[in-house]
Amino acid sequence: MKFEPRRYSAVLLAADRSLTARQLLMALDCERSGIKPVTPIGEWSVGAGTVRVRANYSRSSRAVADDDGLYPHRVFVADATIDGRPYHLVASPYVRFLAKCLKRLDDSRPMPLIYFKPSMSDVFSHFETTRPTRLAATRISVLMEGDVGLEIVSLSGRNPLRSDLRHALLGVASPYAIRVKGTFIEKRPVNIHADRHGNIWCHLGSEEALINMAAFASVMIRNGHLAPTSSSPLLRLPGEDSDL
Amino acid sequence: MHLVDAASTELVDATARVSAVYPLANEADAPLPSSGYLVFLFPRSAQTVLSKLTRHVGEGIAVFASHGLASVILVVTGGPDSETDADGAERTRIDDLLDLVDGDLCAAEIWPFEGETVLETQTTVRHWSPASAPATFEDVEASDLPYEVRTEVEQFNLNFQYFWARAYKYCDEYEDLAAWLQETVSDIARTVAAYARADTDPASLDNPQQHYGLVSLLVEINACLTMLNSQAVGVTPPLTQSSFPVGEYSLLGIGSAARAAWRIYRHMSDIFANAQHLDRLHAMRHGAPFDSGVVPYRFNPASWESSPLSIETQPPGADPSPPRRHIVYFSSRWGFHQTIQSVSLSWQCINGNAATDWNLLTLSHEFLHSHLRELLDELLLVQDDAELAALVEAYNSGEPTTWSIAAKQFLLQRLRWIDHGLQLIAARDTAEQNGQSHVEIVRSAPMTAEEAHHLLRDRLRFLEEVIVHVMDYIYFYDADDELFVSSLWHSWALVPNVQPKIDEYVLRTLLALASTWRSHDETQAFDDASARLDSCLASILDAGDHGLVGLARSVLDEGETNVSGSGRTDLRTRFGMAFPLVRWTKQFLISSELHAKLAHDELRVAGERAYPIDPWEFPDSRIESPTGFLLDRFRRMTRAYENDRLESDSLWQLLVLI
Numbered sequence: 001m002k003f004e005p006r007r008y009s010a011v012l013l014a015a016d017r018s019l020t021a022r023q024l025l026m027a028l029d030c031e032r033s034g035i036k037p038v039t040p041i042g043e044w045s046v047g048a049g050t051v052r053v054r055a056n057y058s059r060s061s062r063a064v065a066d067d068d069g070l071y072p073h074r075v076f077v078a079d080a081t082i083d084g085r086p087y088h089l090v091a092s093p094y095v096r097f098l099a100k101c102l103k104r105l106d107d108s109r110p111m112p113l114i115y116f117k118p119s120m121s122d123v124f125s126h127f128e129t130t131r132p133t134r135l136a137a138t139r140i141s142v143l144m145e146g147d148v149g150l151e152i153v154s155l156s157g158r159n160p161l162r163s164d165l166r167h168a169l170l171g172v173a174s175p176y177a178i179r180v181k182g183t184f185i186e187k188r189p190v191n192i193h194a195d196r197h198g199n200i201w202c203h204l205g206s207e208e209a210l211i212n213m214a215a216f217a218s219v220m221i222r223n224g225h226l227a228p229t230s231s232s233p234l235l236r237l238p239g240e241d242s243d244l
Numbered sequence: 245m246h247l248v249d250a251a252s253t254e255l256v257d258a259t260a261r262v263s264a265v266y267p268l269a270n271e272a273d274a275p276l277p278s279s280g281y282l283v284f285l286f287p288r289s290a291q292t293v294l295s296k297l298t299r300h301v302g303e304g305i306a307v308f309a310s311h312g313l314a315s316v317i318l319v320v321t322g323g324p325d326s327e328t329d330a331d332g333a334e335r336t337r338i339d340d341l342l343d344l345v346d347g348d349l350c351a352a353e354i355w356p357f358e359g360e361t362v363l364e365t366q367t368t369v370r371h372w373s374p375a376s377a378p379a380t381f382e383d384v385e386a387s388d389l390p391y392e393v394r395t396e397v398e399q400f401n402l403n404f405q406y407f408w409a410r411a412y413k414y415c416d417e418y419e420d421l422a423a424w425l426q427e428t429v430s431d432i433a434r435t436v437a438a439y440a441r442a443d444t445d446p447a448s449l450d451n452p453q454q455h456y457g458l459v460s461l462l463v464e465i466n467a468c469l470t471m472l473n474s475q476a477v478g479v480t481p482p483l484t485q486s487s488f489p490v491g492e493y494s495l496l497g498i499g500s501a502a503r504a505a506w507r508i509y510r511h512m513s514d515i516f517a518n519a520q521h522l523d524r525l526h527a528m529r530h531g532a533p534f535d536s537g538v539v540p541y542r543f544n545p546a547s548w549e550s551s552p553l554s555i556e557t558q559p560p561g562a563d564p565s566p567p568r569r570h571i572v573y574f575s576s577r578w579g580f581h582q583t584i585q586s587v588s589l590s591w592q593c594i595n596g597n598a599a600t601d602w603n604l605l606t607l608s609h610e611f612l613h614s615h616l617r618e619l620l621d622e623l624l625l626v627q628d629d630a631e632l633a634a635l636v637e638a639y640n641s642g643e644p645t646t647w648s649i650a651a652k653q654f655l656l657q658r659l660r661w662i663d664h665g666l667q668l669i670a671a672r673d674t675a676e677q678n679g680q681s682h683v684e685i686v687r688s689a690p691m692t693a694e695e696a697h698h699l700l701r702d703r704l705r706f707l708e709e710v711i712v713h714v715m716d717y718i719y720f721y722d723a724d725d726e727l728f729v730s731s732l733w734h735s736w737a738l739v740p741n742v743q744p745k746i747d748e749y750v751l752r753t754l755l756a757l758a759s760t761w762r763s764h765d766e767t768q769a770f771d772d773a774s775a776r777l778d779s780c781l782a783s784i785l786d787a788g789d790h791g792l793v794g795l796a797r798s799v800l801d802e803g804e805t806n807v808s809g810s811g812r813t814d815l816r817t818r819f820g821m822a823f824p825l826v827r828w829t830k831q832f833l834i835s836s837e838l839h840a841k842l843a844h845d846e847l848r849v850a851g852e853r854a855y856p857i858d859p860w861e862f863p864d865s866r867i868e869s870p871t872g873f874l875l876d877r878f879r880r881m882t883r884a885y886e887n888d889r890l891e892s893d894s895l896w897q898l899l900v901l902i
Contacts, residue, residue: 112299112864143850146840148723148760152850171837174844196846230295230864235849235856 001050001072003207008076009095010200011102011233012217012226014114015086021077024088025049027105028075028098041211043218044078044089048207051075053097074207078214082221087116089217091210095201099234112230117198120175122225127178128161135216137161138191139179146172182212192216198233245362245484249276261487263496265308265317266892268294268860269301277321279358280304283338284314284483286351286414288375290500290899293345295862300341311594312479312488312496313414313503314353315899342370350374350414353481369481371413378412379419381426384433388442393433396462400429403469410477415503417510418476424569428585429465432458461585468571468586475573476502493594501594502573504898508604508870509572509587512611512842517567519838522618524558529622533650534832537643543654545764545827553647556835570614572607580735582610590738598859598893600734600881605874608720612712619833620708623651626700632693640690654828655707656691659699661821662706669814706748710822713756714829719839720871723760727878729753729780737792746792750799751818753777758819759826766823770816774800788886845869853880859889859896870901 013019025035030049038046052070065071078089092098106113127137139156153173155166177195182202184190190212192202202213220226248256256262287293293316294309301307304321320338342352351371356363381404386397404425411418436458439449446452479486479497488497534551535543575581576591587610596602626632635652644650721728732753736742742749758773781797784790800815845868848854854876857863867873877897887893 110299141850143848144840145843146836146838148718148839172840174840174846176850197849 001074003074005203005205006073006093008091008093008202008204008210008213009098010089010091010213011098011198012116012200012221013088013090014116014228015079015088018109019088019113021045021047021079021088024077024090024105025075028077028090028092028101030075038076038207041078041208041214043082044080044211044214046076046078046207046210048074048076051092051097053094055094076207076210078210080214080218082218085221087217087221089200089214091204091213095199095234099232102232102234106232113232114228114230115198115233116221116226117229117233118194118196118220118225119227120178120196122223123178123194123220124161124175126219126223126225127180128159132159134183135192135212135219136181137178138181140166140175141177141195142166142169142173143176144169144173152176180216182209182215184211184215185209194220195233197235198229245364246360247276247282247357247362248360261495262491263310263312263493264891265310265496266895268298268307268309274306276319276357276360280322280356281318281320281338282355282357282362283318283320283341284353284355284481284496285316285318285345285349286313286353286481287316287345288348288350288416289866290315290902291862291866292348292864294899295864296345296348297341298862300344305337305341309895309899310496311493311498311501311895311898313477313499314479314481314483314496315500315902346372351481353483364484367482367484371481374412374416378408378416379423381408381422384426384429386433389433389436390440390442390444390446392446392459393436393440393462394442396459396466397429397433399466400425400462400469403466403473404429407469407473407477410480414480415476415499415506417503418506420510420567421506421569421571424566425465425469425571429462432461464583464585465571468573471573471575472502472571475499476506498574498594500902501898503902505572505574505589505593505604505607507901508607508874509570509611511870512608513567513569515838515841516611516615518564519835519841520560520564521555521615521833521835521838522622523561523565524555525619525622527561528553528555528558529646529648531647533644533647535644535650535654537650537653543657543824545824545831548827548831551831554832556837568614568618579739580606580610582613584614587611587614593894594898595891595894598877598881598897599887599890600730600878601738602894603731603735603874603878603881604897605720605731605871605878606735608871609712609716612715612719613708616708616711616715620655620704623648624655624700624704626696629693632696636691636693636696639696651832654824656696656699658822658825658828659703659707660691660695662818663699663703665818665821666703668817706822707825709752710755710825711829711833713752714759714826715834717756717759718830718834719842721875722843724875725757725776725780726783727875728756729777730784731878733781733784733790733793733796737790743792743795746795747799747815750777750796751815751822753796754800754815754819755822755826758823759830764827766820767816769823770819773819774815843869843872845872848872857900859893862900867901873901 022035025047026032028049029051035047035049038048040046050072052066052072054070073093076091080087090098102113124140137159139154140160141152141154144150144153153169155163157163160166175196177193180192182190182192185208188205190202190205190209192200192213194200194216200213200217204210248260250256285293297307297316306319308317308319309315310317318341338354342349349372351369353369354367356366383401384397386394386401389397408422411422436455440455446455449455474489475498477499478488479499483496488494531553534548534553570582571586573586573588574591574594575588578588579590581588587607589604589607590602593602593604597604624635626635638649638652639656641649644653717723717728721731736749754770754773754777757776758769761769761772763769778797778800781793781800784793785797847863847865847867848869849856855873
């Protein structure tokens with residue numbers, strides 16, 4: 001099927017011998033015959049497949065349901081070995097679908113899936129102190145813990161991490177999420193979002209734009225900003241209420 | 245020894261010992277197998293061990309949880325199924341299971357059984373070394389102390405040895421309590437040794453009252469420590485040789501419930517100690533006054549905002565004092581209660597903390613009383629006539645010269661107004677009975693020592709309650725009206741003394757809610773707070789009948805409509821007299837940084853469900869803010885009679901915290 005621009009949600013997983021990219025794509029209900037490698041992006045090799053689900057939230061009018069009322073969509077698993085450790089970046093347009101499939105996969109294994117979640121303090125510190133390159137923080141969200149009536153406060157701008165307002169909040173708020181502008185391909189920049197639970201998401205205009213998400217993951221891995229967890233980042237989602 | 249697998253914890257015969265255990269998965273509800281092993285695990289962290297074992301339920305292994313220090317129990321079906329490993333050593337399935345949680349255990353006790361009989365000669369206990377060498381404590385020297393002190397200190401030494409010998413093995417998070425107890429009793433012993441010897445007759449002392457005050461502190465420490473010895477460390481391996489003297493927990497005890505209570509208390513205690521509010525308040529004492537003072541008998545809260553000094557703005561010292569601890573235990577006699585040395589929780593919380601009526605977060609209220617007492621002691625503590633005279637002189641001195649004198653004047657003036665309000669109401673009642681329409685109370689402008697003594701003795705409690713309610717509402721309930729009101733009024737429903745003084749309880753709630761009102765207009769503050777309280781009380785009543793809440797609502801309605809100001813429930817008048825105290829607390833004693841530290845938890849999620857875990861799920865990392873977690877749980881609680889998994893959910897709430 002042809003790629004449709006959509007918002008994609010992703011999680012980062014530890015790879016092991018019992019968890020290959022192909023197995024992951026099959027766990028995401030991709031048809032075996034439809035699993036194909038796509039053009040590698042940087043140090044990440046990428047596999048893609050097509051899954052069919054009942055819902056279609058795409059803004060595109062080109063999406064067409066099959067005879068069973070299912071809509072096809074592309075899912076990706078990118079692989080990289082960084083500093084000697086293998087990783088999978090798993091991306092799907094439907095976050096509930098992703099959560100459901102990964103939960104099912106986790107339940108079927110003797111050992112839990114290992115996800116990675118960022119230390120958002122470290123990520124903030126990284127983007128505050130490094131020169132903007134092709135990844136630059138353009139919005140930060142902090143969880144207000146010492147101010148009644150407020151929960152999340154977001155600051156956006158050229159560099160919100162260096163703003164006086166952000167520093168005034170240090171004692172009463174904790175880093176929660178970040179939006180990073182990625183400019184790895186010569187089209188529109190891609191806004192990559194990540195929260196401290198390990199959820200990553202962005203609007204992908206093309207398959208190639210996945211490089212921005214992968215490059216952001218590489219930065220977090222290389223700089224030691226990630227911690228392993230067996231609690232799925234997708235736990236944050238409210239209860240399953242979809243038939244995806 | 246025989247095993248009896250029963251649906252309830254009722255004693256099957258007089259010699260039986262019982263404890264309820266709860267399966268991690270519903271399918272583990274099956275009866276005991278015909279033969280196998282009971283493996284009692286004593287975890288360092290129940291949450292970690294249960295998180296790791298969750299996926300091993302099934303395949304002949306059932307996992308249960310209990311309130312005891314042995315909080316995890318494995319039922320392994322069949323024989324040992326041993327095999328030989330690469331080194332030639334024989335290994336069993338139990339070895340494999342223990343390996344999974346190796347490093348997370350203090351001890352494991354293994355009971356093989358056949359039919360209903362435990363093969364007692366084959367039971368084994370394994371211990372794992374503590375992560376670090378245990379602290380060592382010397383006995384407190386008592387030999388040359390007067391009899392009434394010596395006996396208490398000697399009793400303490402024995403109680404303490406019993407406590408620490410077990411706590412360091414099975415719950416070493418009590419180490420700082422142990423250090424604090426040892427230091428406190430040593431201090432008392434040294435104090436007594438400075439003025440008395442073994443043959444001193446207490447009647448001959450200069451100040452026998454002070455002497456017996458010290459004795460009473462020792463008596464209380466011993467009483468509470470024996471309670472803790474029983475509850476926290478009373479049941480340790482071998483289980484066959486120890487028991488807990490409360491029938492329904494007599495087999496395994498309630499050690500893990502006690503550990504959870506300690507974890508909640510310790511979180512509060514550590515955060516408050518690190519914030520150094522007492523030190524900050526002490527450092528502020530010579531600073532500029534925040535107001536021009538009692539002349540002409542009115543403070544000006546609008547001017548306080550320009551005051552540069554407050555607990556928040558005063559920088560902390562370089563060397564924080566260690567936390568001042570309390571002994572924390574469950575009590576069916578005291579319920580939620582605090583004293584100088586202890587904080588107790590309602591016994592019913594062990595089995596019912598997942599219901600609104602027995603919310604563990606109520607502990608915050610008791611904790612705040614002890615925190616506030618330290619702060620008020622800094623400003624108002626009077627130990628003799630000379631100190632009382634100095635306090636009165638500060639009040640009568642006119643324009644204050646320091647922050648501390650302004651605070652003393654303000655607090656004494658608030659006490660005076662609180663007293664005035666109560667006297668006015670009493671005088672109105674009398675006048676009404678006598679058919680009079682006018683009441684006047686005249687008070688001399690300078691305060692006398694007698695009046696100050698009366699205010700500190702009889703009215704300080706109400707002032708404390710107002711400040712504690714404001715702190716509780718902001719720090720622990722995130723100024724969430726519905727949760728705060730629901731928690732307060734569900735817990736008060738179970739206290740017999742509330743109904744006769746219900747107007748006072750309504751007033752306290754109103755004043756707490758008014759702490760988020762930004763303007764200084766007390767009339768508007770009252771209108772706003774009463775509308776919000778009425779809405780919250782109506783929500784509780786919508787969920788079901790609640791006698792006390794219905795009564796509170798009628799008191800509130802009466803107070804609202806009775807604007808002319810007569811009658812015992814004239815809430816407006818009393819609210820107006822106490823409202824400046826709320827403003828003062830908010831301006832000078834509340835710290836948003838401390839609030840943030842209490843709530844901080846990387847597990848916390850933005851949105852309605854702050855902790856996205858349900859009963860019997862265990863995250864793979866520690867809950868950093870037990871109070872934040874409990875608040876989130878309270879949001880999702882139901883009344884006790886509406887929750888048919890109350891006991892099970894309550895146990896989970898305890899174990900997930902330790």
